[in-house]
Amino acid sequence: GAVVSQHPSWVICKSGTSVKIECRSLDFQATTMFWYRQFPKQSLMLMATSNEGSKATYEQGVEKDKFLINHASLTLSTLTVTSAHPEDSSFYICSARDSRGGNQPQHFGDGTRLSIL
Amino acid sequence: GDSVTQMEGPVTLSEEAFLTINCTYTATGYPSLFWYVQYPGEGLQLLLKATKADDKGSNKGFEATYRKETTSFHLEKGSVQVSDSAVYFCALSDRRDDKIIFGKGTRLHILP
Numbered sequence: 001g002a003v004v005s006q007h008p009s010w011v012i013c014k015s016g017t018s019v020k021i022e023c024r025s026l027d028f029q030a031t032t033m034f035w036y037r038q039f040p041k042q043s044l045m046l047m048a049t050s051n052e053g054s055k056a057t058y059e060q061g062v063e064k065d066k067f068l069i070n071h072a073s074l075t076l077s078t079l080t081v082t083s084a085h086p087e088d089s090s091f092y093i094c095s096a097r098d099s100r101g102g103n104q105p106q107h108f109g110d111g112t113r114l115s116i117l
Numbered sequence: 118g119d120s121v122t123q124m125e126g127p128v129t130l131s132e133e134a135f136l137t138i139n140c141t142y143t144a145t146g147y148p149s150l151f152w153y154v155q156y157p158g159e160g161l162q163l164l165l166k167a168t169k170a171d172d173k174g175s176n177k178g179f180e181a182t183y184r185k186e187t188t189s190f191h192l193e194k195g196s197v198q199v200s201d202s203a204v205y206f207c208a209l210s211d212r213r214d215d216k217i218i219f220g221k222g223t224r225l226h227i228l229p
Contacts, residue, residue: 006160032215043206043221044161049214093160097215106151106210106217110196 003027004096014117015086021079021112023050029074030096034106035067038091050077057092057103074099084116119144123207123220130197131228138192138223140181140207148209150168150174150183151217153205164192164205199227 003026011019024105031052036044048069049057056069066088068074068080081088093111098104123140142150151223152164152174165174170185179194190207207220 034216041222041224043219046218049216094119095161095217105151105163105166106215107163108161113158 004094004107004109006112007015007029007092008112009110010115012115012117013084016083017116019081019084019114020079021092021094021114023077023079023096023109025096025107028096028098028100030077031074031099033077033094033096034090035036035069035070035077035079036093038093038111040091042092047079052077058091081114086116089114089116119211119218120146121207121209121211121218121220123205123217126222126224127226128206128223128226129226132199133196134227136192136194136197136225137226138205138207138214140190140192140220142188142190142207142209144188144209144211145180146211148211148216150181151208151210152179152181152192153206153208153219155206155222157203161206197225197227199224199229202227 005024007022033050035047038044047062050069050071052071058064071077095106095108097106120143141187149168149169151166155159164175167174167183173182181192206222210217
């Protein structure tokens with residue numbers, strides 16, 4: 001079945017470091033991918049919609065200069081947390097939907113746990 | 118805007134008990150409705166879905182029926198197992214923009 005791969009699954013780094021998270025659709029093409037953030041024991045909050053070949057669309061309250069999104073190909077979107085600080089520590093999850101449309105569901109990656117010291 | 122409300126957890130049940138997790142939604146259009154499950158330390162897995170009124174989604178013994186008149190999509194299972202322990206998210210998707218809006222999640226603990 002369709003699979004979305006997210007890498008890395010866990011990253012720990014010092015405050016001030018920039019961290020890049022990759023989201024890949026392994027057996028389908030996705031013109032649109034989504035990035036979510038999940039705080040402990042809370043729901044997923046949509047951060048932005050990643051559009052292949054164009055700028056990402058950010059949800060209200062999400063700093064686009066802080067969370068850089070690049071969707072350079074139909075199978076890869078990246079989220080870079082720039083100059084990360086402890087308050088950026090969270091679980092980040094991406095999702096993607098097959099570009100063929102129709103009734104295709106969104107598929108979620110396994111998430112990236114980011115811990116900033 | 119669109120929103121999803123689901124019952125607060127945690128819900129603790131004994132094995133083989135009947136499960137209901139309530140979910141209601143608010144939407145301006147005709148959304149698709151989903152239940153996702155998240156096991157500890159993992160991402161989300163689609164459990165079941167329904168795309169139009171009166172549709173019933175089912176998977177692994179879980180069921181939910183899209184009720185337009187009550188704007189509900191309650192999750193049920195007749196006999197839960199310890200392995201069902203997880204967090205369950207009710208969600209909707211407005212087909213106009215593909216965004217998924219999640220409820221806050223319900224943590225389920227099944228005791229042996």
